[in-house]
Amino acid sequence: MRAILVEQFGGPDVLRLRDVPLPQPQPGEVLVRVNSAGVGPWDAAQRQGRFGTELPYIPGFECAGTVVGKSGDDAGFHDGEPVYGYIGMGGAYADYVACRPDRLAPVPMALALWEAGALPVDLLTADAGIHDVLAVQRGQTVLVTAAAGGLGHLAAQLAIHVGAHVIATAGRDHHNFVHKLGVTDVIDHYEADWPQRVREIAPDGVDAALSTVSATTTDAVAATRDGGAVATPAPGGEIPPGRRVQLLRYQGPMDGRRLARLAPILDEGTVALIISARFDLEDAPAAHTEVERGHTRGKIVLSVNDD
Structure with missing residues (x-):
């Protein structure tokens, strides 16, 4: 073969x-x-x-x-x-x-x-991050970084499906793409002050964040409120002294039963x-x-x- x-x-x-x-x-x-x-x-x-x-x-x-x-x-x-x-x-x-x-x-x-x-890999990782690790709830404000990418575009849709207000980051060329996923607020993560831009939308900071790539994790912490959590499957990132934010590293459970349970949201068009x-x-x-x-x-x- x-x-x-x-x-x-x-x-x-x-x-x-x-x-x-x-x-x-x-x-x-x-x-x-x-x-x-x-x-x-x-x-x-x-x-x-x-x-x-x-x-x-x-x-x-x-x-x-x-x-x-x-x-x-x-x-x-x-x-x-x-x-x-x-x-x-x-x-x-x-x-x-x-x-x-x-x-x-x-x-x-x-x-x-x-x-x-x-x-499979990105869907399982996104689902574990949004549902298991962060336990996102309806009405929460959630940050998804690099939301145009393989993991990010699925995580953003899953958070919207839960009923969260999603703030996403993406390069400016990808903003229209991310808006079409259903995200209202999209911020350019190539701007040095992008965590402050997030806090202009969510003044106290977001309730939870999914950092999909290493380069955005520390800034995702900066955009998250004290008492909130940042989940990431990627290495890197840190919590500055004095901040009360959880940094949760995880790997998605790569099992077929979870994929089977997620089939309805794909068939209904909730997640594409x-x-x-x-x-x-x-x-x-x-x-x-x-x-x-x-x-x-x-x-x-x-x-x-x-x-």
Whole structure:
């Protein structure tokens, strides 16, 4: 089968299309014919050697595709079923992948297979941040930084769905995009005083903030009221002396049951996945170059097989 293989750490050029053996499902696993795979900053970090992954490896943490085989009777999905999910720290940039069924969920009706592969990691991370870590409530004022990005655009929509007043940050070129997500107040996070701009809207500071990237975490703390909380899945950031703000670092639970529970908000159109760019499997180096530039709107996806 075709797969992107990383045989040495480095830049996007180390992503090479190779012929590799078909994976064999272990007991309880399913074999998925991959239709699409998401591309995120975690893929670039892994390719640079920052996760300590053993070489060689096939990149790709998330995908969508069709079940074509399973090992054992307890796999939970039938052959031909369209599924999507987080499959682990690699393997999705390939024609086929074997994975645990508890990481998969049926593809929501609102999503096509070609786009669904780009959703799981950021949707699960956004949902955990808004609902589990920050426990956002109706009527609260919530800050979402880098709200045009893969994680941010989903988190902003989830907070709006709860009934929160969302203040978002984004580069000025992305303000109209973020407004279309339903956010009324959008601030340019390239302005040095942007936390003060937030406090012009929320004078006491926001009740909670989700900082989606390392560069915005310390400023998100500055924009949050004493007694409030800032959640982030990214490293970096600090709380200045004298401030009573919680800084909560977390990782989203990457399980299929949560994805299945989130299906209704996708099918109802409450939360929409935005794809900014679509690349063929062999163009994975270009996809990584794009994601490393930053400033993307929504997600980037690889098209692997057309079903």
